[in-house]
Amino acid sequence: MSDLSLYIHIPFCVRKCRYCDFLSAPENTGERARYIEALGREMKCRSEDLKKARVKTIFWGGGTPSLLSPAEFREIAKGLKTCTGEWDEDAEWTIEANPGTLDAEKAGEWRRAGVNRVSLGVQAAQDRLLERIGRIHTFRQAKESVGILREAGFSNINLDLMMGLPGQDLNDWKETLEEALSLAPEHLSCYSLILEEGTPLLRAVREGREILPEEEEERAMYEYTLRRLEKAGYRQYEISNFAKPRYACRHNLVYWELGEYQGLGLGAASYREGRRLKNTTDLAAYIRAEDPTKLDTVEEESSLKDQMEEWMFLGMRKTEGVDLTEFRRRFGRDGEEVYGDVIGKLEREGLILRERNQIRLSRRGLDLANQVFAAFLL
Numbered sequence: 001m002s003d004l005s006l007y008i009h010i011p012f013c014v015r016k017c018r019y020c021d022f023l024s025a026p027e028n029t030g031e032r033a034r035y036i037e038a039l040g041r042e043m044k045c046r047s048e049d050l051k052k053a054r055v056k057t058i059f060w061g062g063g064t065p066s067l068l069s070p071a072e073f074r075e076i077a078k079g080l081k082t083c084t085g086e087w088d089e090d091a092e093w094t095i096e097a098n099p100g101t102l103d104a105e106k107a108g109e110w111r112r113a114g115v116n117r118v119s120l121g122v123q124a125a126q127d128r129l130l131e132r133i134g135r136i137h138t139f140r141q142a143k144e145s146v147g148i149l150r151e152a153g154f155s156n157i158n159l160d161l162m163m164g165l166p167g168q169d170l171n172d173w174k175e176t177l178e179e180a181l182s183l184a185p186e187h188l189s190c191y192s193l194i195l196e197e198g199t200p201l202l203r204a205v206r207e208g209r210e211i212l213p214e215e216e217e218e219r220a221m222y223e224y225t226l227r228r229l230e231k232a233g234y235r236q237y238e239i240s241n242f243a244k245p246r247y248a249c250r251h252n253l254v255y256w257e258l259g260e261y262q263g264l265g266l267g268a269a270s271y272r273e274g275r276r277l278k279n280t281t282d283l284a285a286y287i288r289a290e291d292p293t294k295l296d297t298v299e300e301e302s303s304l305k306d307q308m309e310e311w312m313f314l315g316m317r318k319t320e321g322v323d324l325t326e327f328r329r330r331f332g333r334d335g336e337e338v339y340g341d342v343i344g345k346l347e348r349e350g351l352i353l354r355e356r357n358q359i360r361l362s363r364r365g366l367d368l369a370n371q372v373f374a375a376f377l378l
């Protein structure tokens with residue numbers, strides 16, 4: 001029986017953050033109930049396929065899954081359990097939550113259903129910065145949320161934090177990290193703000209109404225993060241992700257290791273047998289469809305070359321890098337033969353380190369990671 005990870009998309013948020021281009025929106029009356037019904041239909045239609053695999057990890061993302069009421073959560077969780085077969089004994093089940101939408105009743109419900117990891121969108125410790133990027137909550141609410149989750153028995157909590165926000169300087173970032181550390185999370189994701197096309201924040205920056213920190217200052221934030229989190233006992237296991245021992249996010253590792261995953265819900269992406277698929281992004285069509293799986297589109301039929309490239313550049317995101325023995329096992333080709341020249345060049349440039357068959361980013365390579373990833377495109 002093969003392993004499979006599941007992603008469930010909940011596309012609703014209280015209101016849109018100014019930087020966000022994810023598939024999410026404030027809901028209209030009744031939309032959420034109809035969406036949950038459609039999600040149930042999709043799970044049922046995929047049931048035969050899902051039951052052939054063993055579920056390894058589950059991730060409910062969004063949007064804001066913590067917006068769901070306990071009854072709504074129960075309904076989806078019940079559908080999920082009915083449409084899947086065997087689960088790993090210690091399957092990782094994460095739910096994304098946002099402060100301001102979370103209470104003890106919901107947290108208790110998640111816990112009872114088997115959710116064992118919560119990823120909380122905190123972003124910054126300064127309310128003036130949270131307001132500027134359009135978050136709905138204060139930092140005090142983020143702290144309260146962690147308290148609620150601990151009280152409910154969660155012992156695996158991730159906090160999402162953001163660098164490079166408008167009006168943020170190195171001292172703000174240091175304070176954010178200290179405040180986050182004081183909450184003793186098991187995992188921290190520290191991402192740089194990316195200005196996405198079509199977002200109000202990008203418009204404001206273009207029009208000079210918002211100013212982002214200089215590149216040098218943002219780099220100083222990242223470098224400080226590496227030092228500070230290492231000192232606090234967190235291991236960096238990916239460019240932006242840090243965890244206490246044994247708390248690396250197994251679901252994300254599936255993405256970086258090109259494992260199989262099935263997306264459920266609006267716009268959810270899947271990777272199955274070398275094919276990238278995507279559910280429809282049309283909410284009205286999804287809700288209407290009797291069989292929402294009929295609206296899937298195949299994004300890409302990956303060739304062996306595509307798969308080798310992806311496996312290399314996704315794997316290199318991990319601090320442990322990739323193992324060329326595994327490359328041979330997976331693709332039946334000698335990694336040395338395919339990438340020998342590239343590896344040699346990157347090694348000479350000091351961008352990667354090699355120990356026998358294991359290659360990984362050097363400290364310099366971490367700063368120039370995109371350059372390294374691009375080198376693996378054949």
Ligand code: SF4
Nearest residue numbers: 013016017020062063
């Ligand atoms: S809460 Fe997350 S998904 Fe929702 S609008 Fe904000 S960034 Fe986007």
